[in-house]
Amino acid sequence: xxxxxxxxGFAYPRGRAVLDSVNVGVTAGRGIALVGxxxxxxxxxxxxxxxxxxxxxxxxxxxxxxxxxxxRALTRRFxxxxxxxxxxxxxxxxxxxRVGRIVSEPLRSLGLDAAGQRVADALREVGLPEDVVGRYPxxxxxxxxxxxAIARAIVCQPRLLLADEPVSALDVxxxxxxxxxxxxxxETRGLTVxxxxxxxxxxxxxxxxxxxxxxxxxVEHGDTASVLxxxxxxxxxxxxxxxPRLPARPS
Numbered sequence: 001x002x003x004x005x006x007x008x009g010f011a012y013p014r015g016r017a018v019l020d021s022v023n024v025g026v027t028a029g030r031g032i033a034l035v036g037x038x039x040x041x042x043x044x045x046x047x048x049x050x051x052x053x054x055x056x057x058x059x060x061x062x063x064x065x066x067x068x069x070x071x072r073a074l075t076r077r078f079x080x081x082x083x084x085x086x087x088x089x090x091x092x093x094x095x096x097x098r099v100g101r102i103v104s105e106p107l108r109s110l111g112l113d114a115a116g117q118r119v120a121d122a123l124r125e126v127g128l129p130e131d132v133v134g135r136y137p138x139x140x141x142x143x144x145x146x147x148x149a150i151a152r153a154i155v156c157q158p159r160l161l162l163a164d165e166p167v168s169a170l171d172v173x174x175x176x177x178x179x180x181x182x183x184x185x186x187e188t189r190g191l192t193v194x195x196x197x198x199x200x201x202x203x204x205x206x207x208x209x210x211x212x213x214x215x216x217x218x219v220e221h222g223d224t225a226s227v228l229x230x231x232x233x234x235x236x237x238x239x240x241x242x243x244p245r246l247p248a249r250p251s
Contacts, residue, residue: 001025001026001027001061001064002026002027002028002062002063002081002159002160002192003025003026003049003060003061003062003082003160003194004024004025004026004060004061004064005022005023005024005025005045005048005049005055005058005059005060005061006023006058006059006060006061007021007022007023007057007058007059008021008022008023008024008045008048008055008057008058008059008060009021009022009055009056009057009058010041010044010048010053010055010056010057010216011056017056017216018041018044018216019041019044019045019048019055019216019217020215020216020217021057021058021217022041022045022058022213022216022217022218023218024045024049024211024218024221026049026160026192026194027192028159028190028192029190029192030192030207030208030209031186031192031193031194031195031206031207031208031209032193032194032195032207032208032209032210032211033195033196033197033200033202033203033206033207033209033210033211033224034046034194034195034196034197034211034213035196035197035198035200035203035210035211035212035213035239036212036213036214036239037198037214037239038198040213040214040215040216041213041215041216041217042196042213043164043165043196045213046162046164046194046196048060049162049194050082050084050162051067051069051075051078062074062077062078062081062082063077076110079106079109079110080110080156080158081158081159081160082158082159082160082161082162083106083152083153083154083156083158083160083161083162084153084161084162084163084164085146085149085150085153085161085162085163085164085166086149086163086164086166087164087165087166087168087169088169089142089143089145089146089148089149089169089170090137090142090145090169092145092149093137093145093148093149094137095136095137095138096136097136097137098133098134098135098136099123099132099133099134099135099136099137099148100116100119100133100134102137102148102152103119103122103123103133103148103151103152103155104118104119104155105152106152106153106155106156107119107155107156110156112156116133118155119133119151119155120133122151122152122154122155123148123151125151125154125185126147126148126150126151126154126181126185127147127181128144128147128148128151132148141174142169142170142171142174143170143171143174143177143178146166146167146169146170146174146178147178147181150166150178150181150182150185154185154189154191157189158191159191159192160191160192160193160194161185161191161192161193161194162193162194162195163182163193163194163195163196164195164196165196165197165198166178166182166195167179167197167199167202168197168198168199175202179202179205179206182206183205183206186206193206193207195207200228200239200240203224203228204224204225204228207224208223208224209221209222209223209224210222210223210224210227210228212227212233212235212236212239214235219233219235219236220232220233220235220236228240
């Protein structure tokens with residue numbers, strides 16, 4: 001188990017509980033989708049798994065060890081092994097930085113060799129030419145920006161990628177291409193993926209398991225084919241009936 005949330009609860013001060021006793025485990029080489037309506041707690045759970053929020057109750061474990069800010073050695077291993085891609089490619093990239101510096105950011109923050117070849121290799125892997133390193137984010141389309149964000153996430157060769165709605169801000173055709181890219185990276189790198197998504201078609205394409213959240217609780221969890229094909233919980237059935245789907249790939 002690479003990453004595990006045990007009995008995770010979260011509530012803002014003087015606010016309602018956002019998560020209540022959530023258990024989720026991430027096994028190497030697997031893809032896990034966190035699905036549910038807005039306000040279900042998906043993004044909050046992802047941010048807790050990333051270490052951006054501390055749970056009010058419960059704990060997060062990385063490689064079997066509790067993730068604690070004071071454990072510098074474990075925190076460094078966590079930052080090397082776990083990277084993220086966020087929803088909006090327009091706001092997740094610093095507009096003042098050139099692409100080469102943006103993509104090399106994880107290497108520099110970890111004190112790793114930030115040589116240009118690593119950056120070039122990451123960009124090539126996401127389908128972008130090496131010569132984009134000297135350009136700025138505003139010079140690219142939304143899909144290209146998300147590819148830059150993915151290159152930044154994989155440049156330090158992480159074991160686990162946590163993605164928050166990575167295709168929802170893109171147009172339909174670009175969504176398909178980025179989903180294909182993520183699927184390819186999962187296969188070629190053996191990358192483990194945890195993804196928040198509203199689109200159950202994306203979950204079916206990328207993830208082995210699906211966790212359904214409602215009101216901060218897990219209401220269903222199982223193999224994606226089973227959860228989406230024969231949902232056991234009424235909420236999952238309603239979700240399947242209501243959410244928009246990714247269209248079939250053009251022939």
